[in-house]
Amino acid sequence: MRRLGIIGAGRNACILADRARELGIETHCFAWSDGAMAKDVVDAFHDVSVTEVGEVSRLCRELGIGGVVATSEFTILPTAQVAEACGLNGNPVEVAERITNKYRNREATSGVPGLNHPRYWRVSDPGQIGSLDVTYPIIVKPTSEGGKRGICVARNPEELSAAVSYSEGEPNRSSAFIVEEFLEGGNEYSVESLSYHGRNYIVQVTEKESSGAPHCVELGHHQPANLPADLREKVEQVMDRALTAVGIQNGACHTEIKIIDGEIYLIEFNARPGGDHIACTLTELSTGYPYMTGVIDIALDDFEGIAxxxxxxxxxxxxxxxxxxxxxxPVFDACQDEPWCYEKFEATPDLRSLTHNDGYNTNYFIYYSREGRPDFSRPAGA
Structure with missing residues (x-):
């Protein structure tokens, strides 16, 4: 029987374990047991820190694990290290060491044709930000956090102190910050891709609804993005070059971009499946392609590509x-009766205000149609 090693025990670990079971693959999860969501979902759970790479590698060799998958930004590096130690397919360790660093990724892709960047700076001391030659508004964010955690827009010097304090308050942040000139206008998108032995497959482009400043929280996702055919083709070509430039060799990547007047700007790379239902549910519904199966097949070095x-x-x-x-x-209250309603989830009786992406603990509904996108336009004045 094929065996898959899942590094980490969060939401994505559960999704991967469920899919692997459908494929007849035995799953082994490596993580601390405290708070492990996947503990009772996988076939075997191993109570070991993901940072104990030597011990995880030893167990993988003894168990005959055929591939390992990362489940979050934090597990990208340990997964690559285990794959290298066990001779399994994965991303190079030197890439995994840097792929969560937003500043490094901007530097690595600065020469990619068709990919633009705002002006940006890396600072290790928040006190340095006020002396930068910036044009407001600017956005302050930790260099290594995903999910819009710790990011805050400052529109003037008076708002800068609050923005820095907000970013510093993120408990898992890196010690450094990246400061970027905030891109006004346009729309945000993400690109869902799979890579195998250095070849990139652009699976889908997601159009995002954003709360805007100050925290730019994602409030909705739509596939496929409503883009003209020539611009969609441009996005795919530019992202192919960008993924190569940043060093992705194997696995999923969820790349966030912004398009303003037909020009593509990089927001960030996330070398994992897109969260908030993007990879597992939306991409599979909109394309008919089992994206999470592709992630597993790549890890097991058994990927057949996408024709x-x-x-x-x-x-x-x-x-x-x-x-x-x-x-x-009102749409949410009655959506279960609509033909396009795929899933409705009520987390709380009252509406919450989001400060970062939190797609599994928030009221939501998912739509699916072969005919077109339902119209949920914001009413005038709403």
Missing amino acids: PGQLEHNFAGIEFVTEQTSYLK
Whole structure:
């Protein structure tokens, strides 16, 4: 029987374990047991810190693990180290060491044709930010956090102190910050890709609804993105070059971008499947392609690629029903009766205000249609 090692025990670990079971693959999870969501989902749970790479590698060799997968930003490096130690397919360790560093990724892709960057600076001391030659508004964020955690926009010097304090308050942040000139206008997107032995496959482009400043929280995702065919092709070509430039060799990547007047700007790379239902649910519904199966096959070095024309053109999306999107509450209350309703989830009776992406603890509904995207437009004045 094929055996898969899952590094980490959070939400993505559960999703991967469920898919592996469907494929007849035995799953072994490596993580501390305290708070481990996947503990009762996998076939075997090993209570060991993901940072104990030597011990995890030893267990993988003894168990005959055929591939290992990362489940979060924190497990990207240990997964690459275990793969290297065990002779398994994965990303190079030197890439995994730096792929969560937003400043490094901007530097690595600064010469990619068609990919633009705002002005940006790396600072180790927050006190340095006030002396930078910046044009407001600016955005302050930890260099190594994902999910919009710790990011805050400052529109003037008076707001800078609050923005720095907010970023410093992120408990898992890195010691350094990246400061960027905030890109006004346009729209945010993410690119869902798979890479195998250095070849990149662009699976889907996701259009995002954002709360905007100060925290730029994602309030909805829609696939496929509503882009003209020539711009969609440009995105795919530019992202192919960017993934190569940043060093991704194997596995999933969720790359966030912004498009303003037809120009593509990098936000950040996340060398993992997209969260908030993007990879597992939306991408699989909209393309008809089992994205998470692809992630597992790549880890097991058994990926067959994606043939031209293989992907379907369906419509799928998610709307988070929050204080920021309170106009959606009437739709949410009755959506279970609509033909497009794929899933409805009520986390709380009251609407919450989001300060970072939190797609599994928030009221939401998912739509799916072969005909087109349902219209949930914000009413005038809402």
